[in-house]
Amino acid sequence: xxxxxxxxxxxxxxxxxxxxxxxxxxxxxxxxxxxxxxxxxxxxxxxxxxxxxxxxxxxxxxxxxxxxxxxxxxxxxxxxxxxxxxxxxxxxxxxxxxxxxxx
Numbered sequence: 001x002x003x004x005x006x007x008x009x010x011x012x013x014x015x016x017x018x019x020x021x022x023x024x025x026x027x028x029x030x031x032x033x034x035x036x037x038x039x040x041x042x043x044x045x046x047x048x049x050x051x052x053x054x055x056x057x058x059x060x061x062x063x064x065x066x067x068x069x070x071x072x073x074x075x076x077x078x079x080x081x082x083x084x085x086x087x088x089x090x091x092x093x094x095x096x097x098x099x100x101x102x103x
Contacts, residue, residue, distance in 0.1 A: 001039060003027070017042040017050075034085035041077050041099055050077075076102040 002019050009023040013031045015038035022031070042050045054077060061071035072078060079102035084090040 001036065003032070015039050015042065017047050029088055030085050033088055033090070034081045036091060037081040037084060037094075038077060040091060040094065041080070044097055053077075076100075 004019050004021050005023070005025055006021050007023060009021055012023050013027060013035045014021045015035040017039055020027075020032065020035040020039070045053065054075060057075045057077075058071055061074045062068065065071050065074065073082065076099045080099040083102070084094075
């Protein structure tokens with residue numbers, strides 16, 4: 001994992017295996033944990049399948065909720081990451097394909 005600061009990044013953080021891109025210097029542990037959860041998801045599924053699934057599920061959720069933010073927050077990968085990002089030990093105990101519970 002490599003943390004790279006990009007001040008022009010719109011979100012606070014983004015995981016692009018094997019990098020975590022951050023907007024602000026010195027990102028907090030919760031943001032880093034959230035993005036590490038995404039890195040684990042990407043490693044488990046494979047990078048291309050992860051992004052295909054992510055975009056497809058976003059489009060389905062966007063149609064379902066008719067709202068960008070609700071669609072984004074209800075993608076299974078985001079649901080897992082947001083639910084567990086404050087638990088800094090989550091990745092130590094997480095089961096393989098843990099995102100499956102959030103479909």
